[in-house]
Amino acid sequence: xxxxxxxxxxxxxxxxxxxxxLDQIHVHDADMFDTPISTGEILKVGDVVLLSPCQxxxxxxxxxxxxxxxxxxxxxxxxxxxxxxxxSTSVCATHVNIKRPKSYGGKIVYEGELGIVIGKRCSDxxxxxxxxxxxxxxxxxxxxxxxxxNEDLNFAQWTRAKSFDTFGVLGPCIVPGFDWRAASVVTxxxxxxxxxxxxxxxxxxxxxxxxxxSRDMTLLPGDVxxxxxxxxxxxxxxxxSVRVAIEGIGALFNRLx
Amino acid sequence: xxxxxxxxxxxxxxxxxxxxxLDQIHVHDADMFDTPISTGEILKVGDVVLLSPCQxxxxxxxxxxxxxxxxxxxxxxxxxxxxxxxxSTSVCATHVNIKRPKSYGGKIVYEGELGIVIGKRCSDxxxxxxxxxxxxxxxxxxxxxxxxxNEDLNFAQWTRAKSFDTFGVLGPCIVPGFDWRAASVVTxxxxxxxxxxxxxxxxxxxxxxxxxxSRDMTLLPGDVxxxxxxxxxxxxxxxxSVRVAIEGIGALFNRLx
Numbered sequence: 001x002x003x004x005x006x007x008x009x010x011x012x013x014x015x016x017x018x019x020x021x022l023d024q025i026h027v028h029d030a031d032m033f034d035t036p037i038s039t040g041e042i043l044k045v046g047d048v049v050l051l052s053p054c055q056x057x058x059x060x061x062x063x064x065x066x067x068x069x070x071x072x073x074x075x076x077x078x079x080x081x082x083x084x085x086x087x088s089t090s091v092c093a094t095h096v097n098i099k100r101p102k103s104y105g106g107k108i109v110y111e112g113e114l115g116i117v118i119g120k121r122c123s124d125x126x127x128x129x130x131x132x133x134x135x136x137x138x139x140x141x142x143x144x145x146x147x148x149x150n151e152d153l154n155f156a157q158w159t160r161a162k163s164f165d166t167f168g169v170l171g172p173c174i175v176p177g178f179d180w181r182a183a184s185v186v187t188x189x190x191x192x193x194x195x196x197x198x199x200x201x202x203x204x205x206x207x208x209x210x211x212x213x214s215r216d217m218t219l220l221p222g223d224v225x226x227x228x229x230x231x232x233x234x235x236x237x238x239x240x241s242v243r244v245a246i247e248g249i250g251a252l253f254n255r256l257x
Numbered sequence: 258x259x260x261x262x263x264x265x266x267x268x269x270x271x272x273x274x275x276x277x278x279l280d281q282i283h284v285h286d287a288d289m290f291d292t293p294i295s296t297g298e299i300l301k302v303g304d305v306v307l308l309s310p311c312q313x314x315x316x317x318x319x320x321x322x323x324x325x326x327x328x329x330x331x332x333x334x335x336x337x338x339x340x341x342x343x344x345s346t347s348v349c350a351t352h353v354n355i356k357r358p359k360s361y362g363g364k365i366v367y368e369g370e371l372g373i374v375i376g377k378r379c380s381d382x383x384x385x386x387x388x389x390x391x392x393x394x395x396x397x398x399x400x401x402x403x404x405x406x407n408e409d410l411n412f413a414q415w416t417r418a419k420s421f422d423t424f425g426v427l428g429p430c431i432v433p434g435f436d437w438r439a440a441s442v443v444t445x446x447x448x449x450x451x452x453x454x455x456x457x458x459x460x461x462x463x464x465x466x467x468x469x470x471s472r473d474m475t476l477l478p479g480d481v482x483x484x485x486x487x488x489x490x491x492x493x494x495x496x497x498s499v500r501v502a503i504e505g506i507g508a509l510f511n512r513l514x
Binding site (some may be wrong): 035057058063064075076078079082083084085087088089090101102103123124147151152154155156157158159160163215216217218219220248 | 416
């Protein structure tokens with residue numbers, strides 16, 4: 001299956017293209033989301049640095065979107081998607097270090113997730129039409145400074161805990177037409193498996209998420225919906241590395257420094 | 258005092274410039290935040306349509322940032338700014354209608370606020386340096402679908418309640434060097450005064466907000482920090498108009514339809 005990537009080449013040029021099964025990048029030009037044009041140029045993936053595969057204006061990130069997690073934390077399954085926004089400045093590519101904020105010495109956790117990449121501007125979309133607005137799927141590691149969440153008893157600080165630079169890990173690529181129904185999210189910490197949950201356990205499917213959220217705000221090309229995580233969230237020690245993989249998409253690999 | 262505005266001219270051209278005391282726009286070119294250049298052209302403000310004075314990538318919006326409001330709701334003054342993000346797509350200019358979401362029949366409230374417009378990329382800024390990153394000040398009406406806030410008892414939906422298109426009213430202009438210490442926010446609903454509170458009652462000053470928030474996320478030119486509201490928040494009936502004014506900046510005027 002072909003996938004879209006963004007890269008920085010050895011001559012410091014930022015570009016994007018289609019990655020094939022032979023690890024060759026078929027360079028494209030113009031707009032990834034609107035009739036990208038092949039330039040004919042081919043690069044080897046080993047010769048470039050991967051960037052985040054898109055540059056979202058916002059990441060809409062879900063809480064409590066898996067039945068198994070809801071059961072474990074003893075909360076009812078929500079009737080409407082529950083979300084917060086991670087800013088564009090939080091975006092981080094694979095193989096880039098996650099940076100501990102200077103102002104925070106507490107526990108930092110990984111959350112492996114499926115990401116939906118929006119392909120077309122959308123508002124008030126019916127569930128039956130939602131798939132037309134999905135460009136493809138990517139992996140997300142929704143990094144969280146978890147001790148900030150309930151630091152103030154009167155206001156859960158979802159935005160603050162999750163908005164630091166490098167806390168929105170996306171990539172390595174975007175796979176159009178990815179069949180999430182049969183896939184699992186597998187997160188390993190220093191090589192030890194910590195999360196392995198089926199995406200079929202989602203409360204709101206990607207199509208339902210796009211429809212619901214598009215009724216709450218306009219989604220733009222490149223925006224990402226992070227579908228929420230499930231069981232196995234845990235903390236990352238400084239110096240440890242975390243890998244979030246979805247078979248059929250690829251893997252994110254990042255170290256916390 | 259001169260102020261920056263953005264406009265759409267009669268020939269449908271989008272531009273920006275400095276507004277003088279005679280309601281003349283001194284048109285500028287290039288980047289408002291980085292050495293804007295006067296073109297020499299002068300327009301009359303009556304001949305253009307005002308747009309939002311900037312196009313923030315994000316609006317970072319405060320909760321519980323006034324002593325009087327904290328006392329009224331019986332909550333302690335926070336130790337760190339408490340905030341959520343309103344997306345770029347929520348931005349609305351003065352004299353544009355606020356649109357009731359199709360999916361929501363409940364109460365919609367106004368919240369008159371001071372807005373800080375960021376002028377330079379900033380991260381980890383000391384309070385003493387924060388003023389260098391403030392381009393100027395504007396008025397904000399932080400519109401809220403208030404019944405969504407606590408619709409789910411397990412997750413306060415700040416983002417959802419405040420992110421609908423047209424719910425981030427900004428403008429009418431940006432005033433560099435504005436002295437907020439002596440100013441008040443005055444909100445009128447159908448001509449009747451509903452809010453009139455002094456900005457000197459803020460818990461975290463603009464400089465403190467920029468410093469604290471820049472330690473939580475990178476702020477970019479054009480980003481807006483909405484400083485939070487104080488006493489007198491109330492609902493807007495469909496068809497009613499709301500005006501948020503700060504003397505020395507100007508007034509936002511919008512109708513809910």
